[in-house]
Amino acid sequence: MPTNALADVTASDSTLRRFLHGLPGVDAVGLEARAASLGTRSIKTTAKAYAIDLAISMIDLTTLEGADTPGKVRGLAAKAVRPDPTDRTTPHTAAVCVYPDMVATAKAALAAAGATDVKVASVATAFPAGRAALDVKLADTRDAVAAGADEIDMVIDRGAFLAGHYMKVYEEIRAVKEASGPARLKVIFETGELSTYDNIRRASWLGMLAGADFIKTSTGKVAVNATPANTLLMLEAVRDFRAQTGVQVGVKPAGGIRTTKDAIKFLVLVNETAGEDWLDDHWFRFGASSLLNDLLMQRQKLATGRYSGPDYVTVD
Amino acid sequence: MSDDHNRLSVFKTYKLYVGGKFPRSESGRVYEVTDSRDKWLANAPLSSRKDARDAVVAARKAFGGWSGATAYLRGQILYRVAEMMEGRRGQFVREVADAEGLSKSKAVEVVEAAVDRWVWYAGWTDKVSQVLGGANPVSGPFFNLSTPEPTGVVAVVAPQESSLLGLVSVLAPVIATGNTAVVVASEKAPLPALSLAEVLATSDVPGGVVNILSGRTAEIATPLAAHQDVNALDLTGAGPELARDLEVAAADNLKRVVRPQGADGVDWSADPGTGRLTAFLETKTVWHPTGSLGVSGSAY
Secondary structure (H helix, E strand, C coil), rough: CCCCHHHHCCCHHHHHHHHHHHHCCCCCHHHHHHHHHCCCCCCCCHHHHHHHHHHHHHHEEECCCCCCHHHHHHHHHHHHCCCCCCCCCCCCHHHHHHHHHHHHHHHHHHCCCCCCCCCEEEEECCCCCCCCCCCHHHHHHHHHHHCCCCCEEEEEEHHHCCCHHHHHHHHHHHHHHHHCCCEEEECCCCCCCCCCCCHHHHHHHCCCCCCCCCECCCCCCCCCCCHHHHHHHHHHHHHHHHHHHCCCCCCCCCCCCCCCCHHHHHHHHHHHHHHHHHHHCEEEEEEHHHHHHHHHHHHHHHHHHHCHHHHCCCCC | CCCCCCCCCCCCCCEEEEECCCCCCCCCCCEEEEEECEEEEEEEEEHHHHHHHHHHHHHHHHHHHHHCCHHHHHHHHHHHHHHHHHHHHHHHHHHHHHHHHHHHHHHHHHHHHHHHHHHHHHHHHCCHHHHEEEEEECCEEEEEEEEEEEEEEEEEEEEECCCCHHHHHHHHHHHCEEEEEEECCCCCCCCCHHHHHHHHHCCCCCCCCEEECCCCCHHHHHHHHHCCCCEEEECCCCCHHHHHHHHHHHHHHCEECCCCCCCCCCCCCCCCCCHHHHHHHEEEEEEEEEEEECCCCCCC
């Protein structure tokens, strides 16, 4: 926790509420226009090659299906370590992201491949709904950490947040943070369920005050996931939070980012909003699965000059 | 066009046909299309290699549904293309007459032949597998069955001179057998092809099954020939030098390449035969035990 001007904000339910509701309102039209205008930047040739490799190295390669099998998780881990087996210069992804019961499988598969620098992220706290008692959420978290997860992706209790019980959400994040121990904590807001940009800004600050290492847009399980606008808003929040407290927090848009073009738009947002310090897989991630194949096809296109096709990347 | 009353002309904006939609070129470029006497007719989109890429993505996406549709359904849809074309005879006659410098009566003949060609290929959809497939005699207690399957996404360089009949003659056989197509229209006379797109869009042909691009043939065909997700290439409308370059580019992923000899003087009104119908098919052969008993008494 920062020991500074923001320390007494979390002293009580009412101070927290006063702080969060005192945050400046979001100009929705201006925000969307800014995100859209940054999306028109043209990134070509060497800058594009750099952006593609950076984006690959920022991916949390994700499989969060009820039908996940150990075989699928092992395949995913192999792909994370060596995304394009025909081109060894391709960087590895930042992490693989799985359900808690698959952490051990992923960990073993990565260890077998000798890839100690690919992290294992695990969703936890009754993902994706988050509708469970705190004890259950904490047990879920400890379970994932015990299995070897390097990172925990938790969901906030949107019901409590929307009902205005900010302190409850705050304390829950703190408890999960404690249960996570050394693992880095990503806090998922599910922006598609928060209704307003003002709420996303409040949730961002609430998460950071509670000690999140990363703030993450969404689970990928609802209709609206990461958009340039809500990610821009969260990037502004982490920038302002560092300016006030000196603490740097990462950002992870997740869900709905499928093309290289989209990914590069997000990287432009990062560079123009939070700055170069965030252009690193330690501070910015993409939660994605199909995005990787598109990045690889674009990478092959840059390398060979020929358009590639889905026959030349793995089927996940 | 109407001289007898004071009405503003409504000019048609010719557009590309990609994935069932009518976009402008991604590059925003157009070029002037003239008739056989160099009189301006319209501006047509000047496609870039990115339009070609988008068209391949659309064609790939449409391939599963179109190749998986029953031959009977494909035949019905292709017949409907003929019906829709018949309803636009006047337009096609005018466009073909302008593009190819034909008299009205000759243009009528060409358009009628083009409609008839759709009908002819529509009839073939559910007969191809009987003609080309079948049971092969083998020495053993097995059924051995061959059946033709579509090759995949076919890039078609349409004939340069015959803007409609030639186009239909190369396009219809490709899609009749379940392939999807990216067509590079005649560079000099693309308007009939772009109007054909409007016919296809209203004929229940699923979006993406046919994609039509206008522009410089070499500029569009080159990335298509090198594209790793294109399975076959029809070089009918490519000149000798371009055809050679495209063949070289296509070799990399072993595309099936069709390069007709002497494509210049082709009489497109002649009976097409089944050559083009069978050009973009692959033969799948399966073995299946007959169930009869082997020497030891066990069932195969």
